[in-house]
Amino acid sequence: MEPEIVTLAERPDLMEVFWDMDTSWPEFMKHDPIGNSYYSCLEEYFTECVLMALDDSGRIVAKAFSAPFTLPEGDLPDAGWDFALRSAVLTRARGGSPNAITAAEIAVEPGRQGTGLSAVMLAALRDNAGRLGYRELLAPVRPNGRTDVREPMEAYAFRTRDDGLPVDPWLRVHVRAGGRIDRVARRSMCIPGTLEEWREWTGLPFDTTGPVVVPGALVPVLCDAEHGTATYVEPNVWVRHATGA
Numbered sequence: 703m704e705p706e707i708v709t710l711a712e713r714p715d716l717m718e719v720f721w722d723m724d725t726s727w728p729e730f731m732k733h734d735p736i737g738n739s740y741y742s743c744l745e746e747y748f749t750e751c752v753l754m755a756l757d758d759s760g761r762i763v764a765k766a767f768s769a770p771f772t773l774p775e776g777d778l779p780d781a782g783w784d785f786a787l788r789s790a791v792l793t794r795a796r797g798g799s800p801n802a803i804t805a806a807e808i809a810v811e812p813g814r815q816g817t818g819l820s821a822v823m824l825a826a827l828r829d830n831a832g833r834l835g836y837r838e839l840l841a842p843v844r845p846n847g848r849t850d851v852r853e854p855m856e857a858y859a860f861r862t863r864d865d866g867l868p869v870d871p872w873l874r875v876h877v878r879a880g881g882r883i884d885r886v887a888r889r890s891m892c893i894p895g896t897l898e899e900w901r902e903w904t905g906l907p908f909d910t911t912g913p914v915v916v917p918g919a920l921v922p923v924l925c926d927a928e929h930g931t932a933t934y935v936e937p938n939v940w941v942r943h944a945t946g947a
Contacts, residue, residue, distance in 0.1 A: 705755035707826045725809045728918030730903040740787040747794045766823040767807045770800035778940040782842030782887025803831045805841035832945030842938040845870040855937040881941040890938035900932045
């Protein structure tokens with residue numbers, strides 16, 4: 703049976719169990735300060751932009767997040783995910799009029815990954831963006847199939863298979879859904895922390911200054927042992943989805 707797709711605005715009662723669904727995100731990814739400011743505002747600001755997939759028992763098995771934001775003229779920004787979410791929160795708090803909408807995250811219950819549910823949620827996000835009046839859904843995509851953390855993202859993002867589709871599985875889902883790869887957002891997400899925090903998040907020693915390869919990270923984390931800090935700056939890939947609005 704196909705899951706039922708609802709917005710958080712339609713089912714505010716599900717907020718009580720909204721965060722109970724398991725995800726497969728690496729622990730360090732849960733500590734982006736900009737992202738956490740967005741997630742803390744969901745119930746107040748973005749209920750029309752948050753989608754949930756419910757199984758036949760009414761349990762949440764996937765979630766998809768988006769947010770209207772203010773996009774300046776010119777190229778899509780290098781500070782992709784962080785910029786869009788910061789702009790979304792500030793635009794809403796200041797009573798501004800957003801002119802774009804970003805896809806923030808699609809999360810699927812681990813037991814249902816690989817079943818095509820992520821593509822269903824992506825299509826639902828695009829359609830919801832159109833319903834809200836936006837001509838495009840802009841997605842700062844995290845190409846998590848990349849295994850060589852030292853390969854330039856500009857090379858990996860545009861690498862294709864023999865059939866012309868991206869080599870990256872998640873970019874491939876976006877392109878199959880009609881998305882168009884635009885450009886790399888070089889500093890899309892920035893996660894700073896103390897060395898103690900990074901040790902807790904990763905189980906790694908973080909005791910030597912220099913790049914540290916962390917499982918689940920797309921680039922090395924930069925460790926500054928002398929100052930007791932480490933910072934992760936992740937590149938993403940902007941993808942444009944026409945909504946038909």
